Amino acid sequence: MTYQAPDNKGHYGDFGGRFVPETLMPAILELDKEYAKAIQDDDFLAEFDYYLKEYVGRETPLYYAERFSEKLGGPKIYLKREDLNHTGAHKINNALGQALLAVRMGKKKIVAETGAGQHGVATATVCALLGLECIVFMGKEDVRRQKLNVFRMELLGATVESVDQGSGTLKDAVNEALRYWVTNVEDTHYIIGSVVGPHPFPQIVRDFQSMIGTETRKQIQDKERRLPDAVIACIGGGSNSMGMFYPFVNDESVKLYGVEAGGKGVETDKHSVTLQYGKKGVLHGMMSNLLQDKHGQIKEAHSISAGLDYPGVGPEHSYLNDIGRVHYDYITDDEALEALQELSRTEGILPALESSHAIAYAMKLAKQMNKEEVLVVCLSGRGDKDVETVRDALGGNADG
Amino acid sequence: MGKQKLDAAFSAVLERGDKAFVPYIMAGDGGLDKLHEQLEFLQDAGATAVELGIAFSDPVADGPTIQEAGIRALKDGVSLRGVLDKLIETKQERTLPIVLMTYLNPIHAIGIEEFAKVCDEAGVDGLIIPDLPLEEEEIITPSLKKFDIALIRLAALTSPEERIAEIAQRTEGFLYAVTVTGTTGVRTDFQENVGTYLSKLQEQCDVPVLAGFGVSTPEHVLDLTEHCDGVIVGSRIVDLLYKGDREPIKELIASAQLSKVKS
Numbered sequence: 001m002t003y004q005a006p007d008n009k010g011h012y013g014d015f016g017g018r019f020v021p022e023t024l025m026p027a028i029l030e031l032d033k034e035y036a037k038a039i040q041d042d043d044f045l046a047e048f049d050y051y052l053k054e055y056v057g058r059e060t061p062l063y064y065a066e067r068f069s070e071k072l073g074g075p076k077i078y079l080k081r082e083d084l085n086h087t088g089a090h091k092i093n094n095a096l097g098q099a100l101l102a103v104r105m106g107k108k109k110i111v112a113e114t115g116a117g118q119h120g121v122a123t124a125t126v127c128a129l130l131g132l133e134c135i136v137f138m139g140k141e142d143v144r145r146q147k148l149n150v151f152r153m154e155l156l157g158a159t160v161e162s163v164d165q166g167s168g169t170l171k172d173a174v175n176e177a178l179r180y181w182v183t184n185v186e187d188t189h190y191i192i193g194s195v196v197g198p199h200p201f202p203q204i205v206r207d208f209q210s211m212i213g214t215e216t217r218k219q220i221q222d223k224e225r226r227l228p229d230a231v232i233a234c235i236g237g238g239s240n241s242m243g244m245f246y247p248f249v250n251d252e253s254v255k256l257y258g259v260e261a262g263g264k265g266v267e268t269d270k271h272s273v274t275l276q277y278g279k280k281g282v283l284h285g286m287m288s289n290l291l292q293d294k295h296g297q298i299k300e301a302h303s304i305s306a307g308l309d310y311p312g313v314g315p316e317h318s319y320l321n322d323i324g325r326v327h328y329d330y331i332t333d334d335e336a337l338e339a340l341q342e343l344s345r346t347e348g349i350l351p352a353l354e355s356s357h358a359i360a361y362a363m364k365l366a367k368q369m370n371k372e373e374v375l376v377v378c379l380s381g382r383g384d385k386d387v388e389t390v391r392d393a394l395g396g397n398a399d400g
Numbered sequence: 401m402g403k404q405k406l407d408a409a410f411s412a413v414l415e416r417g418d419k420a421f422v423p424y425i426m427a428g429d430g431g432l433d434k435l436h437e438q439l440e441f442l443q444d445a446g447a448t449a450v451e452l453g454i455a456f457s458d459p460v461a462d463g464p465t466i467q468e469a470g471i472r473a474l475k476d477g478v479s480l481r482g483v484l485d486k487l488i489e490t491k492q493e494r495t496l497p498i499v500l501m502t503y504l505n506p507i508h509a510i511g512i513e514e515f516a517k518v519c520d521e522a523g524v525d526g527l528i529i530p531d532l533p534l535e536e537e538e539i540i541t542p543s544l545k546k547f548d549i550a551l552i553r554l555a556a557l558t559s560p561e562e563r564i565a566e567i568a569q570r571t572e573g574f575l576y577a578v579t580v581t582g583t584t585g586v587r588t589d590f591q592e593n594v595g596t597y598l599s600k601l602q603e604q605c606d607v608p609v610l611a612g613f614g615v616s617t618p619e620h621v622l623d624l625t626e627h628c629d630g631v632i633v634g635s636r637i638v639d640l641l642y643k644g645d646r647e648p649i650k651e652l653i654a655s656a657q658l659s660k661v662k663s
Contacts, residue, residue, distance in 0.1 A: 009535060017535075017536050018533060018535055018536060019504060019531045019532060019533075019536055020460075020531060020533060021460070021461045021530050021531060021533070021554070021556070021578075022533055022553075022554045022555065022556040022558075022559060022563075022567070022578065023556040023557070023558050023578060023581055023582075024558075025533045025534075025535070025556075025558075025559070025563070026556075026558045026559060026560055026563070027558070165467060166457065166458070171458065172458075175458050175459075175460050178460045179460055179463075179582075179583050182460070182461070182581070182582055182583060183581060183582035183583065185558060185581065186558075186581070279509075280508070281505045281508050281509060282503070282504045282505045282508055282531065283458060283505060284458070284460075285531070290505075292505070292509065294509065295479035295480060295481065295506060295509055296456075296480070296505040296506035296507070296508060296509030296510070297456065297457040297474065297479075297506070298457040298458050298505070
């Protein structure tokens with residue numbers, strides 16, 4: 001049966017939906033309607049394609065990592081180079097699509113949340129490009145950890161608001177962005193950074209990221225004359241993975257692996273593994289798997305990579321987990337650090353800490369695969385932003 | 401119990417020529433042991449019903465005052481289950497109708513059917529769930545119906561006419577008219593169109609219409625109740641109760657007792 005999700009109410013099986021205050025409902029319904037029109041409009045699609053090609057630098061290469069493959073001794077490993085996009089990660093794809101949609105809807109202001117700052121930078125970038133006012137909410141703790149990205153956003157003309165509430169991380173930045181949107185909904189569009197939030201956001205973000213999988217599908221067929229045996233991507237909220245997986249969902253022969261952040265280990269409380277250790281619940285407008293206590297209070301997530309440090313996950317991932325189409329697993333901080341160094345040394349590619357989780361999983365999976373097989377890893381972003389974190393984690397000594 | 405108790409309380413107030421006054425308090429702010437005494441105080445001061453807030457880690461509809469009260473309650477270990485247990489203990493001594501205000505996730509964590517059952521045992525008469533719009537309410541309405549607990553719907557300034565009509569028709573107990581485009585919290589004044597908005601709701605709704613969000617002074621109460629049946633006051637009361645400054649709370653509640661003011 002052909003995969004079809006979400007339904008017309010924005011539900012993915014038991015997940016998804018629109019759990020937001022009434023004040024936001026009209027804006028969300030309007031967005032749903034306007035989005036449906038936009039993706040039927042050739043002019044809109046042509047404009048999106050134009051900027052993707054000329055501004056973002058798409059399509060991104062599907063690179064055969066020969067030395068990395070040989071070192072692991074398993075399958076041929078291809079890397080989808082989302083790190084080569086303008087601003088250094090896949091985040092710009094969605095930010096651009098949604099900003100164009102906002103312009104189409106006549107909105108003049110953009111609000112966004114950011115964890116590490118990648119989505120904030122991408123949003124500030126497209127706002128500069130299209131002449132939109134931009135305000136970015138960022139947890140106090142993340143502002144401290146990512147000073148350079150804060151300055152980068154300011155250089156691009158955005159206002160960065162530090163969020164003191166709660167744990168001062170991504171989850172609290174989303175809360176504050178939602179509060180800002182509730183208050184300024186008349187003239188403001190919320191560019192949410194991942195496949196999370198109330199419908200239609202998870203669908204919009206998936207669609208605006210799905211060129212990752214569509215390009216990969218075509219590129220691998222050009223290079224290998226076949227589909228890959230397995231595809232791996234990392235998951236925080238889950239936008240690069242959803243964009244990568246979605247065009248492969250109906251290809252039963254392609255195994256899909258989603259990798260969450262195991263942090264300091266699932267036996268500790270410091271991880272972000274929502275799909276195996278979370279429970280179904282409602283946060284940020286969606287029903288999904290959440291890290292929460294028995295009273296339904298949301299717990300803090302942990303990961304060395306700020307982009308995976310989120311106690312929820314996109315509702316479509318919860319659904320794909322439920323129906324067993326994607327296999328979800330996790331990688332710890334230490335394993336990700338190891339993988340980051342390995343790829344840097346064998347290929348001269350410094351992956352983002354987020355993407356390093358996918359690389360680390362590839363290193364594990366490669367052991368169970370043979371030389372005839374083909375494995376694709378989504379390299380969602382570059383690691384330049386993480387150099388300081390990595391140096392601190394390795395105690396200033398790259399030899400560990 | 402339930403819907404009828406709310407209906408009776410509102411009818412009594414409105415028939416007297418008064419306006420309804422529903423104070424919001426954060427359950428367990430200052431300790432759950434104080435809850436019963438706080439409810440008695442509000443009842444003696446003349447509240448029509450109480451909106452009892454349940455602390456949640458991620459309260460997106462709330463402004464700073466209620467967020468902070470929630471954080472204090474959570475630090476004290478307050479949970480929805482704990483509040484319900486406390487209400488069960490004090491059920492016999494209580495006459496004031498209770499409306500719980502909780503985000504959906506704490507309910508979901510207990511289990512919706514189980515939650516409705518415990519609400520019934522605890523004498524909870526109505527529910528306000530700020531993150532449950534019309535489109536998703538089916539998740540809970542069958543269970544609430546079973547125990548005759550009112551689901552109070554919220555209308556917003558941004559709601560278009562056809563939604564307003566649907567909300568006004570579906571709501572039970574009363575209609576919660578959100579009077580600001582924003583979060584809860586003290587405001588100095590309101591948008592000009594609030595009066596028209598309230599009057600329109602009043603026309604379309606068979607149950608009382610109460611204005612809430614930003615209502616914080618006796619002047620607000622008088623102004624707004626020209627266009628509706630009563631008010632809900634949250635942040636201001638949470639703040640005063642926390643500071644132990646109870647006189648202004650009495651004055652606020654008294655400002656809705658128009659029959660006394662006039663006589």
